Amino acid sequence: MITEAGAAAVSVLYSGVVASCGRQHADEAVIELLERNRRWLSGLDVLMCGFHVQSDPTVHSCAKIKSRLRLQDALPIALDGSGCMAFRHARLLLDWLIAEGSCRKALCILGEPEERDSPDGTGERAYRITVLRFAGSRHEITTDSDGEVKLDGCDS
Numbered sequence: 001m002i003t004e005a006g007a008a009a010v011s012v013l014y015s016g017v018v019a020s021c022g023r024q025h026a027d028e029a030v031i032e033l034l035e036r037n038r039r040w041l042s043g044l045d046v047l048m049c050g051f052h053v054q055s056d057p058t059v060h061s062c063a064k065i066k067s068r069l070r071l072q073d074a075l076p077i078a079l080d081g082s083g084c085m086a087f088r089h090a091r092l093l094l095d096w097l098i099a100e101g102s103c104r105k106a107l108c109i110l111g112e113p114e115e116r117d118s119p120d121g122t123g124e125r126a127y128r129i130t131v132l133r134f135a136g137s138r139h140e141i142t143t144d145s146d147g148e149v150k151l152d153g154c155d156s
Helices: 023-036 057-068 083-099
Strands: 009-019 046-051 075-080 105-117 123-135 140-143 149-152
Touching: 009 023, 009 105, 023 057, 023 105, 023 123, 046 057, 046 083, 057 075, 075 083, 083 105, 083 123
Parallel strands: 046 075, 046 105
Antiparallel strands: 009 123, 105 123, 140 149
């Protein structure tokens, strides 16, 4: 788990490669992965997708994933054209949403195309998929009357 004081807790739920696939196959692989791990979707407020493309497909992928998994209460947010930078954008946006109380739990799905060596020496097209969970911090950061910083919920 990756955490910072006052920031949302981030957990990597999955990171792997879907080989020999285009975007459609990657969408189906993500849906299948999330179907097998339904517990990741419990209490979800935001579904965020970031894929390395320069057009509308991420919007369609995010809507498709939300619809197929019946996530009616989750706000879909697509980060088009972000690719590997999507994590930074997702982190900034979700830290803010969680800190101001609009979101308690979010799932962020990042996709990045990559070339891999294949046995015949030609390049094989693959897609790296990473699924992250963002959640509100377990501890509140406060200051007492003397200005001392305290973490509520921690044993002193």
